[in-house]
Amino acid sequence: MMLNLFSVFDPTTSINLSMNWMSLIFMFMFLPNLYWFIPSRWNIFYFNLFKYLIKEFKMLMNNKINLMNILMFMTLFILIMLNNFIGLFPYIFTSTSHLSISLSISLTLWLSMMLFGWINYTNHMFTHLVPQGTPTLLMSFMVLIETISNFIRPITLAVRLSANIIAGHLLMTLISSTGSKLSMMLLMLMLFSQMILVVLELCVSVIQAYVFSILSMLYSIESN
Template sequence: MMVNLFSVFDPSTNILNFSLNWLSSFIGLMMIPPMFWIMPSRSQIMWNNILLILHKEFKTLLGNKSHLGSTFIFISLFSIILFNNFIGLFPYIFTSSSHLTFTLTLALPLWLSFMLYGWINYTNHMFTHLVPQGTPSILMPFMVCIETISNIIRPGTLAVRLSANMIAGHLLMTLLGNTGPSLMWSIISLLLITQIALLTLEAAVAIIQSYVFAILSTLYSSEVN
């Protein structure tokens, strides 16, 4: 019997006091290098086409004033989050993207770098973002406070959105899976169908959440210049 439902998300596997759960995040790094020297397969060609579509979309969001190659960081961000989301769907593999340690490590440095770059190089432009166009003079102090708060909580919302969506589905599948041994055989078939449907939904959530994280990061970057 589990003491805490959320204990299934804790990195508990360790050897010599070294946590092994986080190794799932680095498995992808061992798979990437062969893509550059082995003849591409159909799956690699499909993945390259997806990356090209993302590159065009991010380029459109960033505008003509963006630096060359600026979309690569967001494509890499999408790829690493998608990989960690998907690998967490396999049994007995730790889902690193369900922890704020992982998501905040991605969101906070990105947001901080955008803010520092914007306030140092485009100070007047950053001040104009605090007051939306057409705001009455009497509401300007309130709008500055609201916009400042909404700007500060951006990395937190990015991180919590990703981790909460990953935890919710995994927790529901864990709860349904733990009820299996106590059910009748006639109900277990229904439970299996429900679990397969939830697994399909989680696969869709894994794609959507990585895309949302990358798109929002791109939009935050486009507001700087």
């Protein structure tokens, strides 16, 4: 029996060993098999997705092709999208709904970008703290604001991802928990609303992965 509403996000399956984090490797089941003579639909889907992401990333980078950056952020997108998608299956743990995963990813990316920027482009990072056209009286205040905004970037990235995943799952849990007490008409309405929510969650899983990777790329562009 569910003790509280948030117990569906409990990562503990036993006292000694938690098997829920094994869901992080389930995404490899959804990677396309490249050994077929005829490309499968998974291959076509991934190729079209990669073409779109490369076009978007190149546009953000002002057409300055950096293959390592593009590869890193495309991998980040696929990682988050597949983990969000796998969490929609019954009895599979949603790892991206926990800050231990999302904050680890965002904090690692942010810290590496900040170290790279401050070590290699120190003057640029200092000038970035004061926006162009700031009055002299407000410069010290703007430095404080920009510093705080830089420090909360990994937190906002992680909380945005986790909160959106948790919100959809909580709504689906709330609606389904009343299914045994409904009449046949209301039960059909509940099932229809659940189907709509599943489609919405599919869209959210892709959108949140896209937002996370795009914002991470924008932060990396600012640092160099």
